Amino acid sequence: MNKNSGRIGLGFPIIALMTFYMMSVSCGTVAPDIGDNECPEPEDPTIVATVSAVTSGVGGTSSVSTASSVSSVATSTGSGMEAEVYDVPMADEIASRLHSCHKLTYSQLGNFLRNRGVSVPPGGVSDLKNSMVTLFGSTQSLGSIFGGSNNVCEMADTAANGSGQGNDPLCPAGEVCFCNQDDKVNEINRGCLDVGNNSPDAKDGYCVSKPSTAGYLYFSGKDALGVPKLDSRLSEKDEHSTASAMRLMDIFVQSAPQIIMNIGNSLKAPACTLNGKNRPMFDPSDGSCVEESVSCLIGQPATEDHMLLCNLIVQKANPGDQTDLTKKRNIAVAVLLSAAHSCQ
Amino acid sequence: MPMNSSLKNIILLFSLSGLVAYGCERPNPNKIAGDTSAVLNDCPTPSIAGGPEVKPSSGPTVGVTSGGNQTSSVNASSVSTGVSTGSGNQPQVEKTELDERELDYSEALRTASILIVGDAPTVSQLYELGDIPKEQQKAKYVEMIDKMLSDQRFADTLVEFYKYTFKMGGAATTPGEPTRDTAPTLAAKIVYEGGDWRGILTQESSTCPSFNSTNHTFSPANCNNLPLGMKSSGILTDPGVQSLFFGNLSFRRNRFYHETFLCRSGNEQAGGEPTDMPPQDPPCTGGAAIPGYQNKWPVNEIAGACNGGRVDFHAYNAGNVCSNCHSTWNHRAPLFSQFDSKGVYQPLTGLGEYAVFVPVSGSPKAKLSDWLCINPATCPNAGQNKTAWKKVMKVDGVETPAPASNLTELGQQMAKDDEVIECAVKRTWNYMMGRADITEIGGRSWVNLPDRKDQNQQLLTTSKLVSLFKSNNYNLKKVFREILVSDDFTRF
Numbered sequence: 001m002n003k004n005s006g007r008i009g010l011g012f013p014i015i016a017l018m019t020f021y022m023m024s025v026s027c028g029t030v031a032p033d034i035g036d037n038e039c040p041e042p043e044d045p046t047i048v049a050t051v052s053a054v055t056s057g058v059g060g061t062s063s064v065s066t067a068s069s070v071s072s073v074a075t076s077t078g079s080g081m082e083a084e085v086y087d088v089p090m091a092d093e094i095a096s097r098l099h100s101c102h103k104l105t106y107s108q109l110g111n112f113l114r115n116r117g118v119s120v121p122p123g124g125v126s127d128l129k130n131s132m133v134t135l136f137g138s139t140q141s142l143g144s145i146f147g148g149s150n151n152v153c154e155m156a157d158t159a160a161n162g163s164g165q166g167n168d169p170l171c172p173a174g175e176v177c178f179c180n181q182d183d184k185v186n187e188i189n190r191g192c193l194d195v196g197n198n199s200p201d202a203k204d205g206y207c208v209s210k211p212s213t214a215g216y217l218y219f220s221g222k223d224a225l226g227v228p229k230l231d232s233r234l235s236e237k238d239e240h241s242t243a244s245a246m247r248l249m250d251i252f253v254q255s256a257p258q259i260i261m262n263i264g265n266s267l268k269a270p271a272c273t274l275n276g277k278n279r280p281m282f283d284p285s286d287g288s289c290v291e292e293s294v295s296c297l298i299g300q301p302a303t304e305d306h307m308l309l310c311n312l313i314v315q316k317a318n319p320g321d322q323t324d325l326t327k328k329r330n331i332a333v334a335v336l337l338s339a340a341h342s343c344q
Numbered sequence: 345m346p347m348n349s350s351l352k353n354i355i356l357l358f359s360l361s362g363l364v365a366y367g368c369e370r371p372n373p374n375k376i377a378g379d380t381s382a383v384l385n386d387c388p389t390p391s392i393a394g395g396p397e398v399k400p401s402s403g404p405t406v407g408v409t410s411g412g413n414q415t416s417s418v419n420a421s422s423v424s425t426g427v428s429t430g431s432g433n434q435p436q437v438e439k440t441e442l443d444e445r446e447l448d449y450s451e452a453l454r455t456a457s458i459l460i461v462g463d464a465p466t467v468s469q470l471y472e473l474g475d476i477p478k479e480q481q482k483a484k485y486v487e488m489i490d491k492m493l494s495d496q497r498f499a500d501t502l503v504e505f506y507k508y509t510f511k512m513g514g515a516a517t518t519p520g521e522p523t524r525d526t527a528p529t530l531a532a533k534i535v536y537e538g539g540d541w542r543g544i545l546t547q548e549s550s551t552c553p554s555f556n557s558t559n560h561t562f563s564p565a566n567c568n569n570l571p572l573g574m575k576s577s578g579i580l581t582d583p584g585v586q587s588l589f590f591g592n593l594s595f596r597r598n599r600f601y602h603e604t605f606l607c608r609s610g611n612e613q614a615g616g617e618p619t620d621m622p623p624q625d626p627p628c629t630g631g632a633a634i635p636g637y638q639n640k641w642p643v644n645e646i647a648g649a650c651n652g653g654r655v656d657f658h659a660y661n662a663g664n665v666c667s668n669c670h671s672t673w674n675h676r677a678p679l680f681s682q683f684d685s686k687g688v689y690q691p692l693t694g695l696g697e698y699a700v701f702v703p704v705s706g707s708p709k710a711k712l713s714d715w716l717c718i719n720p721a722t723c724p725n726a727g728q729n730k731t732a733w734k735k736v737m738k739v740d741g742v743e744t745p746a747p748a749s750n751l752t753e754l755g756q757q758m759a760k761d762d763e764v765i766e767c768a769v770k771r772t773w774n775y776m777m778g779r780a781d782i783t784e785i786g787g788r789s790w791v792n793l794p795d796r797k798d799q800n801q802q803l804l805t806t807s808k809l810v811s812l813f814k815s816n817n818y819n820l821k822k823v824f825r826e827i828l829v830s831d832d833f834t835r836f
Contacts (some may be wrong), residue, residue: 085797086798094440100777100780101780127599230524231588235509299458301474
């Protein structure tokens with residue numbers, strides 16, 4: 001897909017100084033080719049450059065198109081008749097007409113995963129461990145979705161947290177204290193920091209499994225995924241940040257085992273039902289990726305390339321090592337998801 | 345050290361020749377992160393189909409001017425390429441990046457489904473479309489789009505869309521303040537039900553609906569922040585908006601409505617009503633005209649230090665002219681100023697004081713004289729300077745004054761303004777094409793779909809979408825549909 005691009009603004013002095021460099025390397029020669037049509041073909045003699053004027057100053061930036069009909073091509077056919085004259089769109093119109101790369105919104109991501117067998121809590125749920133959510137037709141507690149003992153806990157004493165009481169309840173090995181929400185609506189502080197007036201104990205957290213489940217990563221990932229705080233007068237971020245892309249891929253990696261387990265179940269993965277039946281992620285007979293399931297994950301009919309990619313990853317597994325096969329299968333699913341859903 | 349002029353010429357020559365040769369900018373590494381701020385000349389792969397030889401008719405000129413209080417990039421090219429093939433009768437068209445796209449209804453279905461029902465298509469939908477011959481796919485795709493637009497989940501999407509657009513939603517963080525959900529919910533309800541979009545600005549009752557996301561249903565309700573007998577005006581009287589955007593002299597509220605409904609950042613010079621031919625009145629008698637003043641209103645109609653205002657909106661320096669925006673904003677803000685911090689409408693006090701404050705010592709309550717020049721003896725128009733949406737707006741292309749003495753009239757004026765209607769359409773386009781918020785500072789996500797001659801007779805343009813919007817009684821759902829089935833949306 002050809003995504004819209006940004007522009008590196010170059011002031012006149014930089015343009016001047018870079019001229020020699022540009023002439024020697026040109027577009028796409030030395031520069032990394034990270035998008036479609038970054039540059040004209042070097043041998044193409046038909047380059048038409050756009051005239052632009054850039055005014056810089058204090059207070060903002062704006063781009064103003066001064067003419068709707070920006071350029072035209074007049075052709076003479078040689079037969080004495082003038083051919084139709086069309087206007088050539090300018091760069092800003094071209095940019096307007098191309099699909100851009102909007103990240104999946106928080107709710108879109110949740111819907112997507114829930115309908116493909118991943119235990120992801122719906123939005124608007126309080127982060128208390130006994131909050132009940134409906135998933136796959138049955139209700140369960142938020143704590144159970146996050147896994148672990150759900151014991152009461154607070155953050156460990158560290159140099160950063162400050163010293164506290166020696167008897168602070170910490171989580172057992174393999175679990176982590178879930179403390180990252182500050183629930184202003186319910187006036188519950190789950191910073192879990194044993195500091196100041198929060199003593200003697202800030203036992204507002206609860207233990208959840210580590211590595212985190214996909215549901216936990218999703219639920220606790222609002223900040224990373226660009227969901228605005230209440231009353232911040234901000235909208236959800238349009239584009240990925242490094243943090244949101246990382247979190248998205250973490251979620252996909254942790255979703256993979258649940259997808260593989262549940263995709264064949266029409267109750268748990270209703271989006272993957274075809275003619276009343278769900279197929280498994282991998283064919284039980286030969287272990288290869290199943291086309292319908294791959295299609296369901298990427299949101300469009302799987303091509304040969306998609307299937308090849310999936311199967312290549314799985315084939316890299318050590319034949320005698322079931323653990324390795326499981327890992328490779330998880331990776332195959334996560335790769336497909338990440339590649340397909342970095343943009344809407 | 346001053347540069348030698350011949351050296352400058354050499355550098356300029358090399359700059360121009362470099363750009364002639366390569367005609368593009370270096371690839372932007374931000375592309376990886378999905379930066380949507382594409383502007384200017386990012387290598388649109390020009391070539392002439394079928395033409396053996398093309399001469400670039402004019403070299404590029406890059407003019408860079410610094411100064412003023414904004415940065416603007418003005419595309420002003422007129423590149424005409426004359427081609428004589430000498431043989432054949434083949435029409436020749438300059439190719440751009442747009443021509444490189446290919447129809448892909450499966451990809452379009454995926455994007456549309458995520459945008460409309462908030463999830464990728466089911467595998468059944470994928471094969472329903474993918475398994476039919478290519479020539480039948482368009483009809484099937486259109487049929488599926490129509491189904492999605494009727495899907496209950498589209499209501500969820502619209503609620504999210506308007507939370508995104510209005511930058512608000514959820515519970516208030518301050519006890520006693522109203523929910524921030526009612527305004528987005530009202531807008532979503534109107535659009536989902538195929539109602540008149542202008543109701544967002546003019547609806548007189550049931551303007552505080554709620555939404556049940558479990559069963560995807562709206563429940564109508566009246567707002568309870570207005571005195572008995574006072575009618576609502578869409579979201580102009582919404583308690584959540586008025587509370588969330590409460591601030592000194594109501595300029596935060598003004599900015600919200602300005603950016604939301606004009607698609608223009610309030611943080612740049614275009615924040616007001618820019619004009620090349622502003623009135624030259626001095627701020628006050630005996631003074632000098634403000635250099636760089638660019639608003640359509642006479643600057644002496646607004647408050648300043650010399651005419652009784654407690655904030656000097658006539659102030660300026662080399663980089664900023666306050667009145668360029670405030671000449672417009674001061675005519676609007678009093679209309680929003682009877683709402684207190686909880687969004688409840690309050691009557692004026694006996695001294696004519698509003699429910700908002702002036703950011704000066706003691707934080708006194710605002711009076712009309714803090715926004716407008718109203719002294720009959722010293723102010724223009726004998727002090728009868730009134731509130732308004734704009735000095736002049738365009739209604740169906742005709743310049744029309746836009747006075748508004750109350751919020752009902754304000755809503756009616758806004759609903760007639762061509763710029764407001766166009767903004768609604770552009771926002772929809774932006775959303776569908778995955779672009780960032782249109783009012784981000786710098787206009788980095790503008791939409792430019794001009795009318796022009798194109799091989800594609802069905803080329804969707806802003807004016808076509810606006811016409812469609814108006815001719816369908818301002819049903820925004822029709823605009824959504826038109827974009828979803830357009831050539832641009834289905835090509836990748």
